[in-house]
Amino acid sequence: MPISIANLFADSAAPDVGERIDMLLSHRNLVIERIVSAADLEPTQYVQTQDEWVVLVRGDAELEVAGEPVRLEAGDYVFLPAGTPHSVKRASAAALWLAVHLHPA
Numbered sequence: 001m002p003i004s005i006a007n008l009f010a011d012s013a014a015p016d017v018g019e020r021i022d023m024l025l026s027h028r029n030l031v032i033e034r035i036v037s038a039a040d041l042e043p044t045q046y047v048q049t050q051d052e053w054v055v056l057v058r059g060d061a062e063l064e065v066a067g068e069p070v071r072l073e074a075g076d077y078v079f080l081p082a083g084t085p086h087s088v089k090r091a092s093a094a095a096l097w098l099a100v101h102l103h104p105a
Contacts, residue, residue: 006024013036014039037091048084056073057097059092064089
C-alpha cells in the first residue's frame with residue numbers, strides 16, 4: 001500500500017460562519033477530524049456516543065463542558081468521555097482543531 005502524505009494546514013481557511021469539519025482518517029472504530037472554526041459561530045451542544053480527544057492546534061477558544069467553562073489556547077487538549085455535553089462558546093478566527101473520536105467496538 002502506498003504511503004499517503006498530507007498537511008494539516010493545507011486548505012485550512014476558515015468558513016465565514018460556523019465550523020468546517022474535514023475527515024482525515026476513518027479506520028475501524030477510530031475517526032480523526034480537522035475542524036476549522038470561524039469567529040462567527042452559533043454554539044451547538046454535542047452529546048456523543050463515542051469518546052473524543054481534541055487538541056486546539058491554532059488560535060484560542062472557550063468551551064462549555066458538562067456545564068463548566070473551559071478556556072483553551074493553542075496546544076491545549078481535553079478528553080471528552082462519551083455522553084459528556086459540550087459546546088464551543090467562542091473561537092478565534094480560523095481556530096484549528098484536531099479531534100480524535102474512539103467509537104465503541
